[in-house]
Amino acid sequence: MVRDAVVKFTRELFAKLVIRSVSDTAIRINDEEYSNSVALTPKDILGDWPSTPIAALTIADFAEIFEAKPEIVLLGTGSSNVFPPRELTFAFARNGVGLEVMDTAAAARTFNVLANESRRVAAVLYL
8 A cells, every 4th residue: 555645844943942962061952051950942941940859849840831831841850760759740730731751861852853843842951
């Protein structure tokens, strides 16, 4: 069976912000380096993220992110996966927002893909 495939090419990207690289010391977003953990959406840098340990995160820590009305939040936990408290995951679900936890490099790649698919995504990226 042969199917016709439709491929859409576009020169304009939806996301204003693109994560260019992640290292142990910095996250490069567009042409600017951030040496602290950072929160962002495809259109805005929400600012430095406090150095709250992942195990101590609560839903209140994400108040500014919820103002952006994301459908999914990517939590990049540094160089390895560190899971937040289960209650945080449940709180996200109660608010109708997905929470995906992965290492920061994977979160950056996923953010770029979702952002350029015009998805309402936000990311919190720990160094």
